[in-house]
Amino acid sequence: MPRVVIDAEICKGCVLCVEFCPRDALEMSDATNSRGHHPAVLRDDEKCTGCAVCALVCPGVCIEVYR
Amino acid sequence: MPRVVIDAEICKGCVLCVEFCPRDALEMSDATNSRGHHPAVLRDDEKCTGCAVCALVCPGVCIEVYR
Amino acid sequence: MAEEKLINRYPDALTDVEMRYCPGCTHGTAHRLVAEVIDELGVRDRTVTIATVGCSVFAYEYFDTDAVQAAHGRGPAVATGIKRVHPDSVVFTYQGDGDLASIGMGEIVHAAARGENFTVIFINNAVFGMTQGQMAPTTLMGQKTTTSPRGRTAEEAGWPIRVCELLDTLEGPAFIAREALSTPQRIRSAKRSIKRAFETQLAGRGFSLVELLSSCWTWWDMEPVEAIYHIENTMTEHFPLRIFRDCLTGQSEEVDSNA
């Protein structure tokens, strides 16, 4: 099953991946990483198609997409 | 009668006026001025129409045209 | 079911140094695209990055290539020096709008006119990011910046410069395109142009430049996502997206963002 791995330590919580995920599969976590950012997380495994749009728009280069 | 007055001391002998006079009324003098240039002179009073083309093309600003 | 496969490898041409950009700043996106292109063309080991002065000043830490840090605006002159010594190196400058279009206008125009065989990645975010958000030569009319606190007016500061259009009047450039780092489609298109630009260089055809409309939400005083829509909806109006020149195809065309 397609899935994405987001490096929560490096993610700066910019929300771009969440905004552009065509399946609305991502959301921002309430947790803070050590730099004080709320990282993005996969909200719904089921929805993700592994289209990698999230990785495409991520300026932090912190998303890996597996398919 | 139209005529042109060329300041022989300032004329640098570039020949432009001679070249562009539509009536072929000018020529270069054999004499040299104090800077060593051969100035232009009116060769043929009769021909000059006072059109001032010579003055128009003269880079030395040394031609006066009377009409 | 097939093996699970990582479909977006972290580019070889990027080091693992974490980029210092603001969250959501599209400088990061631009870096990734350039690195991917370098990987795809297999030229990392002969690439020289020219880092310039702006938020991307540390580009020499991020790109895993040889690199030179150039004085503000002088990247194209430095690139010229390098290329004239090593014509086989793959050289690109990475310049902001302050760097390229303000202080560096002379150098970019002349490198383009000479048809120097290197590639320029031009990040147009309509503002001086690094120095805290002053007006740039590409700042839009009415835009508020820290040095146009009442919004840019023609009377005080004139009109924004369109760099691609300006360079397109020269005979030297072989590839010129303007792309936007806004939507996923635009980003894909941007990568195609970046690749094209590097290919132009590899083919020895001369000067290539890709302008990337980029975000600086920090100084635009917006949220990161809002800034992306600002690029897409507002910036592109003044800065139309277009492949102005492509010596390899001989074409000039509107950017097709759905391809």
Place this chain on the structure above:
Amino acid sequence: MAEEKLINRYPDALTDVEMRYCPGCTHGTAHRLVAEVIDELGVRDRTVTIATVGCSVFAYEYFDTDAVQAAHGRGPAVATGIKRVHPDSVVFTYQGDGDLASIGMGEIVHAAARGENFTVIFINNAVFGMTQGQMAPTTLMGQKTTTSPRGRTAEEAGWPIRVCELLDTLEGPAFIAREALSTPQRIRSAKRSIKRAFETQLAGRGFSLVELLSSCWTWWDMEPVEAIYHIENTMTEHFPLRIFRDCLTGQSEEVDSNA
């Protein structure tokens, strides 16, 4: 028969200092045209001439106006400084192709982009005259100069820059024209454009520039008359004569040299 009348008065706006140009150098013609325009517009007493660096460096001695001698290439910046202090002054820069298009590229583009309200007289003679005939950014392909002894090649030095076309991509300029100081007709046309440029400034409409294709027979290694035909027959091929923009008429048109 009517009284005999002097029909071409020596311009008030020229001093009686003899110009130091080579015989037949069209710098002299350009000076006279500008001076005549200043006379006709009656603005001599509020005109400031910006002499730049090139054969015309002594322009401050020739024009009977206030004058500032500017560093090489920086005339437009100096003019900007003056105009921002005295908006009612009539300011013009007089710049060669080395001055304006080589070292001064940044300043001219930005002054134009800002739409600074002054006039530029741009003498394009395709060579650095004053410094003994080196290649200029406007030197034609194949042209021999003292620094392109085998003729200009694209490989070594790229292609000549067309300044008017380049500036015409900006929103700031209000008047842009290219004329030639070759035949009597062309010279008349040049004067019309110079006058238009000053009128544009007087109307407060912003940046105006007249490029004048000019001769430098000394470094072209020709006779003065031959050089005039070189302008007419060869230079105009690469540098088409045109009124690129005229904010007062809203027109862009081919130069009509017979009008």
Place this chain on the structure above:
Amino acid sequence: MREELFMAGIGGQGVNLAGQFIGRAGMDAGLNVSWVPIYSPEVRGGSSTCTIVLTDRRVASPTSEHPTSMVLMDPTAARRFAANLTTGGLLVINSSLIEETPKVDDCRLLKVPANDIAAEIGNDRTVNMALIGAWAAGTEVLTAEDVARSLREMLPERHHVHMPDNERALERGAEIARETR
């Protein structure tokens, strides 16, 4: 009298602003004062530190080798800077974020759960106020009221709605200092 206060935290925690309030308050109290920031190259994020000198003589050097007091707002700051405190100095730490109390011999330690206080007050931006409230009461160079007054002077009118929150935070910090004494 010469108080050298060093403050450190991460960008966005309001370290510099808090320092400026103290500087201004010092000035209004008739002291000679200076405030010196040290920025990190990152536009956003990164560490943020400043030094405030308050004295009745010349300020002279505006930087400090061994500050007489410190306000440290996050674990990194605590780790990096605490040891520089002068012997017998006052160390104010944000115990909400700094779990491991830095070991500094011979100092007066004030642990202020500043984030908790701010949360209690319901205003995230009062974290720094709780800390400097404690600092003020701890050093007695200025009072919490002095700082509040400078806040009122320096903040633009539109931020005055936050004054009650700020004052509460200052006061809570000051209380902790008094209790600890």
Place this chain on the structure above:
Amino acid sequence: MREELFMAGIGGQGVNLAGQFIGRAGMDAGLNVSWVPIYSPEVRGGSSTCTIVLTDRRVASPTSEHPTSMVLMDPTAARRFAANLTTGGLLVINSSLIEETPKVDDCRLLKVPANDIAAEIGNDRTVNMALIGAWAAGTEVLTAEDVARSLREMLPERHHVHMPDNERALERGAEIARETR
């Protein structure tokens, strides 16, 4: 031995080139030499001067306050410079153009009708040669042949057709010097 030769004329008269020939000839004759031009700002026209030092010691200063010899090619040069000649020095003037002989006390004067000589030879460009021929014979620092040899070395092959004319002019100048002595 130290000869300081000053030459002056108007642009285009070949002053500088003639000076260079002398410098080169001096070098070939085993002397220490220098040649220093002074340009005027005009590209064409304007005055043109140079100083040549020929010596068997160090050249040291390559300029000259009171030249030991002078070659002056036009009336302006004669008017402006002649008085600088050192006492007892050699003054060579182009008498074809300089009508009014400059009054210089205690000097050896050589009047060379250089333009006339050149006209005679039928080669306008030999004017300077006639003058330096006279200078050479007048000073005896070099011979006219030395100068002719340096000419041959320095001129591009394609100009060698003019060598006979040049040599005739040099010789005519030298003759005048010998006659005058």
Place this chain on the structure above:
Amino acid sequence: MSETADTRKSVFISGNEATAEGGIAGGCRHFFGYPITPQNEIPEYMSEHLPEIGGVYLQAESEVAAINMVYGAAAAGARVMTTSSSPGIALMQEGLSYMLGSELPAVFVNMVRGGPGLGNIAAAQSDYWLATRGAGHGDGRCITLTPYSVQELHDFTAGAFEIADRYQNIVMVLADAILATMMEPCELIPRRDLPLPDRPYAVGPHDRSERERNIINSLWIDFDVMEAVNLRIEERYTRAGEEITDWEEFGSDDPQIMLCAYGISARICESVVMRADEAGVRLRLIRPRTVFPFPTEPIRRWAERVDATLVVELSMGQFVEDVRLAVEGSCPVELLARSGGNMPTPGDVLQKVREVARHVGVAAK
């Protein structure tokens, strides 16, 4: 360079803002500049405030353009200034030389940062030569003021315009990244409409029918004319030396060691003098407030009475040369040099004082 305190308003303000407001108080109504850290607040302040009072703020496309706009505005008779930091000032060198050659007044501020090259944005004093020996090619020099506090940044900048006018020369205010960004109380000189002094040389204004035309120029083909310009400028520098040389002294009246330092280093040295007892050495600090003209005399005078001189500067040894030129061998001169953003602490300086004392046989604790 000072105003009576009672006409002033005291504020807690950064060095950059104090400088900008100082410019306005000094009559500056035209500002041309290009952003560079650590002085960005100055152009920002000017862009906010100058239009309010009928002035002009214009962001130049580069420092090269900025200096030439300043040149134009000065030629036109304006009170004009620009501000920058090290690399930007380096780019202005040709233009500065033109202004000096054309004998035009203007005020420049250099908030020095670490160098060479892009360096960093920390405090440094390594543009001392650039300020005092620089100004591009030729013999012209910048009159150079060295404030050491926010108050002095404000006062010196305001006062610089009058000095520039008096000597028809550039005045350079030389400070550093710490002074630029630090905040201190500052009594502001009230803004006023300063009438422009008569500038008969200026192009543009006045009625041409009542005067000869004006030419601003630095091209002098005639050697004697060019030399006369240089002599005239030199003569002004001599006069400035007599009239505006400025320094402050602090410490023992019977010192064993003289400290010399300017700007931010002088503040560190003040702390050292206040702690002189710790080293058991009597210290006196001579702190130039102008470094061109340089306070040669007081330094020389004290040099003849002390056992040694210690120079403290944030560069590898620039300012120390002027001190040596003043001391001329009257006593040993030693140097404590730090760079790259590093600064000696008062403790470091005290340590060095002990060392110097040892070298010259002065007893120290």
Place this chain on the structure above:
Amino acid sequence: MSETADTRKSVFISGNEATAEGGIAGGCRHFFGYPITPQNEIPEYMSEHLPEIGGVYLQAESEVAAINMVYGAAAAGARVMTTSSSPGIALMQEGLSYMLGSELPAVFVNMVRGGPGLGNIAAAQSDYWLATRGAGHGDGRCITLTPYSVQELHDFTAGAFEIADRYQNIVMVLADAILATMMEPCELIPRRDLPLPDRPYAVGPHDRSERERNIINSLWIDFDVMEAVNLRIEERYTRAGEEITDWEEFGSDDPQIMLCAYGISARICESVVMRADEAGVRLRLIRPRTVFPFPTEPIRRWAERVDATLVVELSMGQFVEDVRLAVEGSCPVELLARSGGNMPTPGDVLQKVREVARHVGVAAK
């Protein structure tokens, strides 16, 4: 800096051409420059000859571009040079600072002309500070060679490349308009294919698979790293002082007055020494052939033995400061300064010698 004479060809050549050919002999294969009088023959010569031998001549759009092309080429490991005159060198100041900060070698030639501003195109020595104290912002300095003849222009330029390599620093050849345009006999160093020294730091060449990536940079956020760069550079200067300081002495072995001059002024002073009898004063000329590093020791040594020192320079007093720093009060130092293209004649200097003699009580005719 010298070759055995027998391998050389003697020609009668101008200073500009000798400089250009010196560059080629020194291994220069890349030249970037922008025309400016009085050194136009250098780029012209290079445009003619470099392509013949596989080199690159490129006319930059400005001096600012030229220095940055030089920077790029040096970063890429080339032997590279540029030449200019005063205003052009002023424009290169930021770039010079970058090169010094990045520790890259290159050779610069400044054929100094009259200043400030556009000045004129006559000989001057008023860029002494620009060369020795300049190089823009920060502490970096140019190693500065001062030839005084066409032969030395040739030899020093050729030798400059090796010096630049040895100290990874810019070498500036400082001459003037007269040396540039005058002709003298010159023994040319034969052109050879000089192998480039290994440049492990260079970008572009070498196989990346066999090395770490190379970064050329002058940005150092960390204070200690930046300070370490400055200390490293300073250490090289100290080493250069020991290894390459160069000067020539001429005249009496028991002098009463020491003359100090460099370049064209030193030639005038040579004439003066040759005519010393006229003044009845024993003279010795110390002529630095490097001014950074400066021959402090010999000057100091003689200063302790003479009654006075006379400095002759074509500027208002720049070089004299280095002499004073060397002399450190051991004897009075006087200055004969001319400018704007004017030069003192040997007679003028002799007159001044008499004056100085009178000031210090030395009998003179």
